[in-house]
Amino acid sequence: MNAFVKLLVRRGLFITLVLALVTIARASVDDAQSFALQAAEPYVKEGFQVREDYWGGDLGSGEKKAVRQQLFKGNEYWFWMGTEVERAKISVHIYDSEGKLAEQPDGWEKGHFAAAHIVPKSTGSYFIIVAVEESPEERTHWALVYGFR
């Protein structure tokens, strides 16, 4: 009986630990999304409609990820990236399907925020490249949101 109780306690502790880790991981991507939305806020006043959908995950320093996105000629888009790691440096850039840099020159990187702007010259698929340039953390959570008008 005693051994059975010990086993239950051990398993309970293990499950609690796993759940806690999952919650922390989820919370951090959610935090990163909050920062990305914070970066988007001023643009909403300029008529940009920010999509509810977002991409997110974690990257090590110097790592990057690509996101494929359908964009329509006639619209104007901003992509905003954020992370909760304040001392991290992140970047976001937009390339067309031929691999040519397609963004406007007014994109910006300010510590744990970054943004890229595009007025597509043609309708089609584009690649949004997000990167964690530097970070004090081993893995840095990131999130990317976008808006159009």
Next chain:
Amino acid sequence: MTLLLRYLTVTLVAVAGMLICARAAQAPQHIDIKQLQVTTKVENVVVPVPDEIFAALNKLGPVNWKEYVRSSRGSNFRERPRIALLLGSIIADGFIAVQAQDAPAVKEIGQRVLTLSNGLSVRTSITPHAKAIIEAADKKKWQNVRQELDRTQNSVQSAMNELHDEKLSQLVSLGGWLRGTEVLTSVVTKNFSSGGAELLHQSDLLEYFEGKLRDLQTMPEFNMQLLQEIQGALVEVKPLIKVGSQKISAESVKRINEITTRLDYAIVTKD
């Protein structure tokens, strides 16, 4: 003198360092896409809401959106894949009704979304959005309606993913995309312009849906005639829009309209 030299050297080194850093931070003008797809994980597309396409269409000239507001809100289905497809189509109708600034239609759509979400066991997540849609339509706050329609689709899909119903969630996106494409091709067919036809350059999106439907075929729950019909239709549409840098012809737009109209009719109507 020595002090001045040292000061100049330090300044030069600092300026050079800053220049190097600024260059390092600049993005390359060109990247190898094929190499990128090998070395970097490429995330799936976020399916655009129909409003993104409608926004681009509006910039090409005035559209009489009232003409595209549909009175039918679809049949009542028992099969969850059919409810999911219909829900996507109805949410797209919501965006059309917003374009037409048709408050009664938006309110009806809000109610219908609620009923359909019940059939997918996600009503709790959708209730606040449906209420917000109806309230915003009453006050004619169209931007708020748009935001809530997007939130509705997102919440439906998040709730379904939590229930491990990711496949159904993809069908909501597909239903919306088909209805959006039906309306886009209808508008462009009526008043053809190469700019309007260009909005159909969506071959990656089409391949994305094609792949998802192919995966569904192996699952008994999704083994239904309508899904097979949609998959067959996507195969038919693909060569019409996958034309590289060439322009999409008026005939192709008309043909895509016929196909998507047929599919959308099948989505909203009981066999």
